[in-house]
Amino acid sequence: DEVAAFLRAAQQPMPANGVTCTTIAERLAQDRNEAERARAAEEALARESAARAAADRDKALEQARSDNIVTRENYMAGATLLLVLGALALGVAGLFLTRTQKREAIWTASGGILLIVAAVVTFVMRPAFDPAAIAGTTRLTVPPPTAQPGGLGKMVCTIDPARSRVTVSSTQDVTIDINPDGCVNGRTQYAETGQNWQRILVPDEEQTVSVLEYAPTTRTYSTSRYLLTAQQMEAARARRAEVKVKACSTDPAARADLAAKQQAIRTALPPVFNERLVYSCKPAG
Template sequence: MVRWLILLAMLCVWPFAARADDISAAGRGVVRIVTIATIEGEVVGFGHGSGFAVAPNRVLTNAHVVEAAERYPGNVVIGVVPSEGDKTFQGRLIAIDSDRDLALIEFAGIRLPPLTFYSGPVNEGDSMIALGYPGNVDLATARSAADFITPLTPIRSQGVFSGRRDLQGVRVLLHTAGIARGNSGGPLLDSCGRVLGVNAALTRADDGDASFGFAIANEEVAAFLREAKQPMPANGVACTSIAERLAQDRSAAEQAREAEELRKREAAAVAAADRDNAIQRARSENIVMRENYMAGAALLLVFGAFTLGIAGLLLTREQKREAIYTAVGGGALIVASVVTFILRPAFDPAAIDGGARVAIPPPVAQPGGLGKMVCTIDPARSRITVSDTQDVAIDINADGCVNGRTQYAEAGQNWQRILVPDEEQAVSVLEYAPTTRTYSTTRYLLSARQMEEARKRRAEVKVKACSTDPAARADLASRQQAIRTALPQIFNERLVYSCKSAD
């Protein structure tokens, strides 16, 4: 007995390559369940199956995987073997339902990423993926008992949904994903890595018959967890693949770019029309002004000549003084006529066109995007897999301080903060765009090794609280960029919110 307990707790280092897809992310919450039965210190039985986390310290599995622990609690040890890391942990049976073939196990010493259940509709032909530890693979590859308690990534197999059935009074999903003994208790997933059911049995395939798997449906699981007072993380948003999401983003970006180009072309056409009109107005104004000058000069010349004629008449009447004054006035009018004619505007089309003024409307003021905001999820721009979609309330000021406690760093015209939690196996990139009032959360579901690297880089971040110092925010931005380089190129989830003023 002692040597088996030591074996159960031994450190078994097993390197593996981390993948960024949703199924691999879900696989980090899948475990192997082993049971070791002893009598008077001698091992008399050994069994194993699969399970998955529904809370950081609790896993769900089939009742038949751990029924020996229920019958003989003093003689059977339950081991929980994570899919990554270097340790195995002892579990404790806290709830079991033999009718539904479900059991809940609690453990301590590690926090696993819980899987999310899918609560939306499932249609025949939908793709399904089974994760777990099939016994036929273990028998072919295991060299010793220690191999059964060595952390390993679960094995995936893919099939389609074939319909709903009742199996001994329990609602189940019939599917074609390949499972074997040892898959019992493991999750049946959709392509976004959300749980559709708990694999429990398979049909026999004698004489070349096709093999089908049975997974306990989520409504049965929900009833069991509700009775066990265990919350069940779930969402019903239809699955959108990362490729589809990126394609939609590219399409939206292209549409936005085309709309911007069309707006620029229309603005240029309007500006050209406005300029042509301005040139025509300028030319017309120039012609009118030139004609006014010439008419004024002619009028002055006539008045001047008429005044000189009067001076001559006064001179014949021997009114010499009056004749001189009148002649001076007439001469002044003639001089003014000449000056007016000389100063008339020249008709130079190039100069007129260059001096034409086009009225430019002031830019439309963007609505203020700071202060208290209420942000609502925009499903059309989001990829939602494991998170809830409740509204998010933020209060951001001009220095990027959010909710009075979290400092965001400048990212172009936006504000950005990267969160690397200690108790969760995911990194979140939070970003707020004041000009468009858009808030987004981009989540990366990472392996333990990737999280360790991200936490090391987060430890170098000096700005913990809000700061009005631009240099401190610049340092935060550079530190966050170092964290970004440790993240995969492809995200797992992106939640995009449209925000409006809370007032």
Template sequence: MRRCCVIRLLLGLAMLLAWVAPARADDISAAGRGVVRVVTIAIVDGEVVGFGHGSGFAVAPNRIVTNAHVVEAAERYPGNVLIGVVPSEGDKSYQGRLIAVDADRDLALIEFSGIRLPSLTFYNGPVNEGDAMIALGYPGNVDLATARSSADFITPLSPVRSQGVFSGRRNLQGVSVLLHTAGIARGNSGGPLLDGCGRVLGVNSAITRADDGDASFGFAIGNDEVAAFLREARQPMPVNGVACTSIADRLAADRSEAEQSRAAEEARQREAAAKAAAERENAMDQALVDNFAMRENYLGAAALLLVLGALGLGAGGLFYSRGQQREAVWAAAGGGVLIVGAFVTFFTRPAFDPGAIEGAARVVVPPPAAVAGGIGKMICTIDPARSRVTVSSTQDVAIDVSPEGCVNGRTQYAETSQQNWQRILVPDEEQTVSVLEYAPATRTYSTTRYLLSASQMDAARKLRAQVKIKACSTDPASRANLAQTQQAIRTALPQVFNERLVYRCKPGG
């Protein structure tokens, strides 16, 4: 009973003293939201007799990895040592329990409840000497300098970051480790070593001694060892092997792609205009020829009618001289009609009208040709050259798009100004806002993700609550309301995204 009172007291102090550091809009800050402080509290007869702490990070919403030596006391004295999990955000801490320990690899897996943390992704691609690496955790020397009481150790606080480079692989007591120069100290144990995209390269576990001015190096347990440990613990491991592209490089590539697209469109317009001009000139020439031929035909017809009319009149006179009056009347009448027809044909011949000729020869520059068949069932494959992949899988995506923007028969998308379909997803139990967009004209599907802080997610969820459409709808007014609400969410998002997956789609079953 006294032990519970002690825990409540410590947690109560944590809630009173808790504060949340402002979030930075980068991949390391996003990864930091899944990093925790791991605290061990030894209690004997209701009194706190020992206190220790290290770092850890989420591999699932309710599970974290840390070093075995961080929780060694809890493994040895489970009835007297409590494990506390202190997230980087929020206003309280949570009690954890050991579910797997590997002393040889110096790894442990802790489970907790009461909060869901964003899981970090492991990088299983190549790492080269000199590559930049970032350590996240809670170094004890910083805590000793800043903590005012033991309550500060269970107060949610953003982790400390330090940067260095990869110095090679080593073997430490039979365990494969990464040697690096990122500054770590006691308390960083169990924290992640990250690449520039915020993906885990290893688990920090030890440092070299730096006596007599020697340089200090850090050791991080390699991902191959972590994978073996998690496999034995039957814990899935989120993995990504796509090379890291910085946000700056991705944005620069996007600008270059946009410029190339504009240049290609301008070249297409120039080519189309030149072709249209040539076609117009040819059409003008042909129109002139046709106009001249038509006038000549009319003049020829008028002359022929005039000659025939004259012959008719002559024949009438001949019949009259012979006393054949009836035949004379018919011949003279026919000749007269032919002569009248000749005058009518002559005066109704086509005039030379440059405006009419130009109108007949006008050629319209065609718009860009749209790819047909952009609606229906699609199989979409990742386009690495246009993507920035950090934490997500790159497997193919199957979508089924209706002409009204209903995707997969259950999710309504809203029209955009570019005549695309877009939907913004704000989940309840994840700290990620995803902007999904499909362009039927180019068969391009994209997912843009923003890894947000808890406060930013709360704001996005409040805006999402205004969305009235819960299923697919053919009502234009409902889709317009969806588009308006989504625009409000989009405006509230950071200017720079964390991840963008771009897919090329083709019809598929």
């Protein structure tokens, strides 16, 4: 405040962004708190998923047990019917034999024996209940984050002061247009980082590296800037020269190569940023 008053009194221009001053330590602490809240939400989601999976498993076991009982009863009914038919066939064969119809008696007796054997096989082949087979079909799954509707396409992004650390950059709205392949504004290819899209800019005329990232699931756009020494910039530019993707690409292999090259650039950056701008985005129009 004293510096601002001095500059105003001296009628010197002073850029201002209207965002509350935040130290890096404060910003990192807030990021950790947000990460803790996100982790707690994920753990709660995992517990809910586990409870649903357990309930689904119990329901599946009960249904499978009922189905198994019905199936076994059907097998037993079939075996009983075959046994009765076999016994009747043997009785008829005996009747043929008393009438000296030996040929008919043999054929009828053979059929009766086959029916009795089929009855025994049917009875033995009754399906047993196997809980392990049911458990294998009800694995615990934690659904991935659900993308907000309209997470891709042309977006208007507004600065979120509570999640940003602004030093010298403008906080005006930013417009981006991103397609499902990570092409931004029709000319810049971003690389996949999990469910997000990221691009690292290493300019020739500045001593600052910018990491741009867009998260479609939360419609969050961020710019993290790192102020580097001349030696660090030289190392970053050398690694940037290895990036072959200069324009948008639909080739997954090219995007994977871009992601690998950008990861190499990340290793040349300090562990802590100097400025971070976080934007909340919504569909344009």
